[in-house]
Amino acid sequence: MAKRCDICEKETRTGNHVSHSNRKTKREWKPNIQKVRAVVNGSVKRVNICTRCIRSGKVSRAI
Secondary structure (H helix, E strand, C coil): CCCCCCCCCCCCEEEEEECCCCCEEEEEECCCEEEEEEEECCEEEEEEEEHHHHHHCCCCECC
């Protein structure tokens, strides 16, 4: 599955995991991407959308 939202372009972010002893190792934050059926330009398509876009109503779901 794609790691990017088709609506808001949210994608994987990287940074450091910092331990108590201040050692740093790489880590990733991934968005919660769902594959849903949505109405895009009048037709129904399967798109990858983050849950924040679904909850805020930026996309109209197809039933």
